[in-house]
Amino acid sequence: MAVELNHTIIHSRDKRESAEFLAHVLGLGIGAEWGPFIQLDMSNGVALDFVTLPAKMAESIVPQHYAFLISDEEFDAAFERIRARGITYYADPQMQRVNEINHEHSGRGLYFRDPSGHGMEIITRPYGHTEDA
Template sequence: MSVSFNHTIIASRDRHASARFFRELLEVDEAPSWGPFVNIQLPDGVLLQFAEPPVEIQMQHYAFLVDDELFDRAYQRLTEGGIEHWADPQMTRPGETNTGHGGRGVYFKDPAGHAIELITRPYL
């Protein structure tokens, strides 16, 4: 059997707000939700499940590979929404994108404070 990534739970302060943020940014539809989860499904079938844990949220990093057209639209939404963003993970180049690995990339934080990265070319 081959291996593929199926789902992950993303800790959120407000699971509905986080799911909405990612749905709008990544232009994906709602998915059926149950229990403590609000779900979205990426085009490759990966399920992102947003939940409000009863503990302090620790920052995680999530990177999404997107095509150039979606990157342009998502970056426009970030800038129009006044979302602080950086060209680098150290957050030393605010308001910029990068051209690493033969593509473009940007870093920002989601509503729960997770470090999110959009890239247009995979690292490998």
């Protein structure tokens, strides 16, 4: 039996703002609005469905973490879009090393927040990767 993640719902203060923000950073297009969702399709078939929470609920969004494995070329392009837009980025998940990238797992990575406060990460190598592996 093959089990795959098909989609997940990301709670947002404004689904369009959040979907467009992440799509811009990753260089993706957004899907059409479908019911209460705006979908962002990843190349591995997983969809991120952004939904706007009612105002009272949106105040208490629990930040989640989303990590995206991208190529070195995609990282360069995303990093340039992040810097061009003035988005604060960090080298570490605690978000202490401001405006630095990391070189963990024989690659590069960085963290940033989306408009709803979720922690986003882009990496060029999966965790545990080494040049010798």
